[in-house]
Every structure is written in structure tokens, then in C-alpha cells.
Amino acid sequence: MVIRSDGTASESQSQCCLDDDNSINSKCSEDSKYEQPLVKYGELIILGYNGTIFREKSKKRKSKFVLYRREKPNGIKQAKHYTVKNPSSTQAIIDTKQHSISFTLNRNQAVIIEYTLDEETDMFQIGRSSEKPIDFIVLDTLQAGVDHKNMASTISRFACRILCNRNTLECRVFAAGFDSSSNIFLGEKATKWQEQHEMIDGLTTNGILIMHPPNGSFSYNPDNQQPPMWREVSVGGGIFSVRETRSAPQKGVQVASVSNVLQDGTLIDLCGATLLWRSAEGLAKSPTKQYLEELIEKLNASRPVCPVGLNTLVIPRKSVLNNDKQQPYVYLNCGHVQGLHDWGQETHSSLRTCPMCLKESSSVVKLCMGIEPSFYVDTKDTGPYCFNPCGHMATENTVKYWSRIGIPLGTNGFESFCPFCATQLEGHPGYTKLIFN
Known part of the structure; x- marks a missing residue:
């Protein structure tokens, strides 16, 4: 049984499907036990x-994408390149089954790279289209507290592609994806170059940025204070320092020591979503959704x-509880967890006084568990923490890891965000240790 990249099953096992947690449902187990097991490359999580995108019915649009080895390889590799005067009339461009990249140098000259089928790789494409x-x-991921009216998307229709080696399971990311005619076009104004004795290469308009985890490990290390750096990946898979601004015409400096091979914990920024x-190996060592639910049950x-109200509080699995009296709130300045009450509310001020420690707090927010297990860096139950100011709860090392990671924002900025809701973190260090009564 083979599950395709869009979540549908092969015709022989069309009744099989993926559950919301991307596991094969029980109806498949009996029919698929004689089939070859699925080979998993990894997962892409937005x-x-x-853990989910609400009210979304599209099989291609989810909060998490699972990459399995395809039934038949569809990867490509470079075959040849040549210069032409009129690329639109070239056979490689006309043939919709021929993958090619066209680099327009001027009105009368373009370089075309032709690709051929690679039996050793699978290709997956990502974009807005x-x-x-x-x-x-x-x-585009809509950030909390930002006016999204009349906001144009900055994600490319064919943003990037990933090539996965069917034998070694190594995965590489490249900027730009092939359109319905199997072509990639870099126009005359696109950033491109051709060094001596090297293949022509280029960058997309807003660029595809990647950041590998510190020391190659998706984990929190208190001794490593230096956050990793973002790099830009080219159409050909080269790695460069980021441009001065996202769409600047001048490319960055090539970084030969960094590759486009994805590591467990690599971030890919599409300029609008990360x-x-x-x-697959990293996920095997990560907490499961069941483990996170057990942490909630334990608490x-x-x-x-x-x-104040002396009522029992209940940590919700979802964003809110049906019973407001049981919904826990946190005073972010001190971390004390309480129910909803009016004690300590200033008459002409937004400040609240915590009844436990008498500290003033400008923010009192609802608590909710971060339930997407892929964002967790460990399984250590060291007591609950939450991100400031959204109130999403996670383990200590998880909140400390993400509070150090700067996510691209705007044309040249980087800010730390809560991975569960994309809310920009506030204050230092951007999280709070929770104190339950």
C-alpha cells in the first residue's frame, strides 16, 4: 500500500487513509499487512x-506534510545545458513533459538547463499554487495582532522543491518549483550568475531561506548561546548568505561549509510561512501526541x-474550555496560575495585581497546551512553562529553544515566535515558568 504525497492512497488500497495525526487508520491494518511497509523520509510542519488548520478541506493543504518514498520515482537530474536566442520556441520549453530551467540573460540570449528522470530520487514540490x-x-501564516486586510501573499506559487534519495533517504531543498509545463523561468531582472567553469544559477524573487539546527541537533543546549544563522538556497541548491533585503538584486556570499541537505530541525522559510x-529518525526519538496528553492528564x-475562587482548574487540550470557571489563566510577570476573577483589577488601568505574590502584571492570558509534538525538542517533564504572551504551554527546553530562534519577519528582520500560534514573543526571555497552587 502506498500513500501519495497528497494524502490519497493507491487504487489497490483506496479505502486506506491518513488520520489527523498522520498515522494509518485501523481500517487499513488488515488489508495492508501483506503490502510492503511505507518508507518515510520525514515531515514538514508549518x-x-x-496540530491542525481549521476549516480546511483540501487534501494538499494541511499543517503537516508527511513525505513517503513514492511507488515510482519522479526525481530529476541535470542532463545538459545550452544557450539559445529565443527560449519560448525551444523544444525543451514547448515539451510539457521535459523538465527545464530557463535563465534569461537579455532579450536575445537565454541559458536552458534540461533535466532527465532520476531513478534514484523522489521529488516533492511546495508552493501557493x-x-x-x-x-x-x-x-501565508497570519500572525496575531496584525491587520491582514488587502495583504498580498509573498509566497511564490512554485516556491521550492525537495529531492529525496530513495536509498539513503537524504533530502535536499532547492529554490523554485516546476510549473504545469515542467518549466522554471528566471527572467531578465532575476538575480542570476555564471561563474567561470560553473553551471549558471540564480535566486527567486523573495528567496528561500534555510537554517540548520545548532550543532546539527534539534535540541536545547544551554552552553550554546550563539543562535544559528539563516542562509539562502539557490535554484541549483547552492548556499549563500542572506541578501541585504529579501528581494535585493545582489546575491550574498557563497557559504561552501553549509549544504542544502535537510537535517532534523532544519527550518525552511518561504517568505510568508516557515x-x-x-x-524520520528524529521523530522516532520525539514525544508523541499521546505522551503530551499524558502530561496534561498528570497535571x-x-x-x-x-x-481566589477555590475552583478546580483544568488544562485544556484544545484552545478553550467549555467551562469558563475551569479555564486556567497565568499572570505572565510572575507565572502564578489562577482562574478568572476580578481580584486585583485596577479601576482605571489595565494592570492586574497577582493575589499570590502581589506583583503587578500587564498581561493575564489563558493557558493552552501546545499539542503539536513535532515542535518539542525533548520529552523531559521538568515542569510546565508557557510562551509570553500567547500562553501556549510546553516543556522547559522546548520554550527555551524556540525563544532563541529568530524567524524571518518582513524584508530583513528576525523575531522569535511561538511555534504553536506564530505570535511574536514579548519581553525577555519570552517565556514564563508556571506556578500552580
Whole structure:
């Protein structure tokens, strides 16, 4: 049984499907036990969604994409390149089954790279377009507190492609994806270059940025204070320092020591949405959704109580509880967890006084568990923490890891965000240790 990249099953096992947590459902187990097991490359998870995209019916648009080895390889490799005067009339461009990249140098000259089928690789494409070549549709992640009216998308229709080696399971990311005619066009104004004795290469308009995890490990290390650097990946897979601004015409400096091979914890920024790559090996060592639910049950079993209303609080699995009296809130300045009450509310001020420590706090927010397991860097139960100011709970090392990671924002800025809701973190260090009564 083979599950394609769009989530549908092969015709022989069309009744099989993926559950919301991307596991094969029980109806498949009996029919698929004689089939070859699926080979998993890894997962791509969009930052800002706590395990799901609500009200989305498209099989191609999800908060998480699972990459499996395809039934038949569809990868490509470079075959030849040549210079032409009129690329639009070239056979490689006209043939919709021939993958090619066209680099326009001027009105009368273009370089075309032709590709041929590579039996050793699978190709997956990501972008904003809903056309057939796109395996995974990614739209702009809407950040909380930002006016989104009349906001144009900055994600390319054919943003990037990933080539996965069917034998070694190594995955590489490249800027730009092939359109419905199997072509990639870099116009005359696009950033491109051709060094002596090297293949021509170029960058997309807003660029595809990647950042590998510190020391090659998706984990929190308190001794490593230096955050990793973002790099830009080219159409040909080269790695360069980021441009002065996102769409600047001048390319950055080539970084030969960094490759486009995805590591467990690599971030891919599409200029409007950021993806986290988790390898199959890394996910095997990560917490499961069941483990996170057990953490919630353990905390709720301790029956935390509001010190003012004396009512029992319940940590929700979803964003809100049906019972407001049981919904826990946190005073972000001190970390004390309480229920909803009016004690300590200033009459003509937004400040609240915590009844436990009498500290003033400008923010009192609802608590909710971060339930997407792929964002967790470990399984250590060291007591609950939450991000400031959204209130999403996670393990200590998880909040400390993400509070150090700067995500691209705007044309040349980088800010730390909560991975569960894409809310920009506030204050230092951007998280709070929770204190339950």
C-alpha cells in the first residue's frame, strides 16, 4: 500500500487513509499487512498551527506534510545545458513533459538547463499554487495582532522543491518549483550568475531561506548561546548568505561549509510561512501526541486550584474550555496560575495585581497546551512553562529553544515566535515558568 504525497492512497488500497495525526487508520491494518511497509523520509510542519488548520478541506493543504518514498520515482537530474536566442520556441520549453530551467540573460540570449528522470530520487514540490505539480499547498501564516486586510501573499506559487534519495533517504531543498509545463523561468531582472567553469544559477524573487539546527541537533543546549544563522538556497541548491533585503538584486556570499541537505530541525522559510523539517529518525526519538496528553492528564490529576475562587482548574487540550470557571489563566510577570476573577483589577488601568505574590502584571492570558509534538525538542517533564504572551504551554527546553530562534519577519528582520500560534514573543526571555497552587 502506498500513500501519495497528497494524502490519497493507491487504487489497490483506496479505502486506506491518513488520520489527523498522520498515522494509518485501523481500517487499513488488515488489508495492508501483506503490502510492503511505507518508507518515510520525514515531515514538514508549518509553524503557527497547533496540530491542525481549521476549516480546511483540501487534501494538499494541511499543517503537516508527511513525505513517503513514492511507488515510482519522479526525481530529476541535470542532463545538459545550452544557450539559445529565443527560449519560448525551444523544444525543451514547448515539451510539457521535459523538465527545464530557463535563465534569461537579455532579450536575445537565454541559458536552458534540461533535466532527465532520476531513478534514484523522489521529488516533492511546495508552493501557493493549487496546480497539479504542487504536492503541498502553503499559504501565508497570519500572525496575531496584525491587520491582514488587502495583504498580498509573498509566497511564490512554485516556491521550492525537495529531492529525496530513495536509498539513503537524504533530502535536499532547492529554490523554485516546476510549473504545469515542467518549466522554471528566471527572467531578465532575476538575480542570476555564471561563474567561470560553473553551471549558471540564480535566486527567486523573495528567496528561500534555510537554517540548520545548532550543532546539527534539534535540541536545547544551554552552553550554546550563539543562535544559528539563516542562509539562502539557490535554484541549483547552492548556499549563500542572506541578501541585504529579501528581494535585493545582489546575491550574498557563497557559504561552501553549509549544504542544502535537510537535517532534523532544519527550518525552511518561504517568505510568508516557515516550515520545520523533522527526519524520520528524529521523530522516532520525539514525544508523541499521546505522551503530551499524558502530561496534561498528570497535571490535571494534581487538581490545581484557583486561590481566589477555590475552583478546580483544568488544562485544556484544545484552545478553550467549555467551562469558563475551569479555564486556567497565568499572570505572565510572575507565572502564578489562577482562574478568572476580578481580584486585583485596577479601576482605571489595565494592570492586574497577582493575589499570590502581589506583583503587578500587564498581561493575564489563558493557558493552552501546545499539542503539536513535532515542535518539542525533548520529552523531559521538568515542569510546565508557557510562551509570553500567547500562553501556549510546553516543556522547559522546548520554550527555551524556540525563544532563541529568530524567524524571518518582513524584508530583513528576525523575531522569535511561538511555534504553536506564530505570535511574536514579548519581553525577555519570552517565556514564563508556571506556578500552580
